[in-house]
Amino acid sequence: QVQLQESGPGLVKPSQTLSLTCTVSGGSISSGSYYWSWIRQPAGKGLEWIGRIYTSGSTNYNPSLKSRVTISVDTSKNQFSLKLSSVTAADTAVYYCARSTYYHAFDIWGQGTMVTVSS
Amino acid sequence: EIVLTQSPGTLSLSPGERATLSCRASQSVSSSYLAWYQQKPGQAPRLLIYGASSRATGIPDRFSGSGSGTDFTLTISRLEPEDFAVYYCQQYGSSPPRWTFGQGTKVEIK
Numbered sequence: 001q002v003q004l005q006e007s008g009p010g011l012v013k014p015s016q017t018l019s020l021t022c023t024v025s026g027g028s029i030s031s032g033s034y035y036w037s038w039i040r041q042p043a044g045k046g047l048e049w050i051g052r053i054y055t056s057g058s059t060n061y062n063p064s065l066k067s068r069v070t071i072s073v074d075t076s077k078n079q080f081s082l083k084l085s086s087v088t089a090a091d092t093a094v095y096y097c098a099r100s101t102y103y104h105a106f107d108i109w110g111q112g113t114m115v116t117v118s119s
Numbered sequence: 120e121i122v123l124t125q126s127p128g129t130l131s132l133s134p135g136e137r138a139t140l141s142c143r144a145s146q147s148v149s150s151s152y153l154a155w156y157q158q159k160p161g162q163a164p165r166l167l168i169y170g171a172s173s174r175a176t177g178i179p180d181r182f183s184g185s186g187s188g189t190d191f192t193l194t195i196s197r198l199e200p201e202d203f204a205v206y207y208c209q210q211y212g213s214s215p216p217r218w219t220f221g222q223g224t225k226v227e228i229k
Contacts, residue, residue: 037218041200047164047207050211060216063120102220103170104211105154109163 003028004110022097040093123221138195142208153210
């Protein structure tokens with residue numbers, strides 16, 4: 001059974017770069033036709049898709065964040081990563097990694113990791 | 120950008136009652152790419168429905184989805200205590216590829 005686990009610093013200073021990693025266990029990140037995404041949720045608010053990557057390295061980003069986001073994949077480690085630059089307090093949120101299938105719904109999610117942007 | 124508007128914002132019902140949640144899109148959405156999720160406090164969302172009407176693995180048949188075009192509905196036929204949660208609809212657009220979510224409907228115990 002595939003599981004996802006986010007990891008990374010819980011506190012990031014304003015103007016710095018937020019870096020998170022999602023580790024895929026129970027299966028290969030390269031098997032099947034899956035996309036791997038990052039999604040975030042500010043406290044008490046809704047869900048915002050950040051971007052996705054395919055194991056080929058092909059990426060798509062939310063236009064509202066595109067200038068600050070980089071998503072990469074390391075198939076040898078069964079991981080994919082998120083970098084969000086020039087963060088502000090508005091980037092404080094729970095960050096989830098998730099898998100989407102051919103019907104473009106997110107069927108597997110990580111437990112989420114809280115990231116706070118504060119000096 | 121397609122905007123999804125969910126209504127009502129909050130639904131106050133008793134266990135055993137029927138819940139009807141609405142998701143309206145600002146322009147036509149492919150039914151193949153409309154999904155519903157359940158989220159409980161402190162947990163990640165859980166996929167309930169994909170393709171507008173197909174139940175995800177392990178989802179009880181009291182959950183059903185319907186709709187097409189711009190209007191979609193999630194129905195919970197008889198609320199169980201564990202169904203009180205926030206529900207989100209989500210659509211995928213392919214040009215360019217992106218996902219958007221509705222703002223959520225909270226189903227609370229009356």
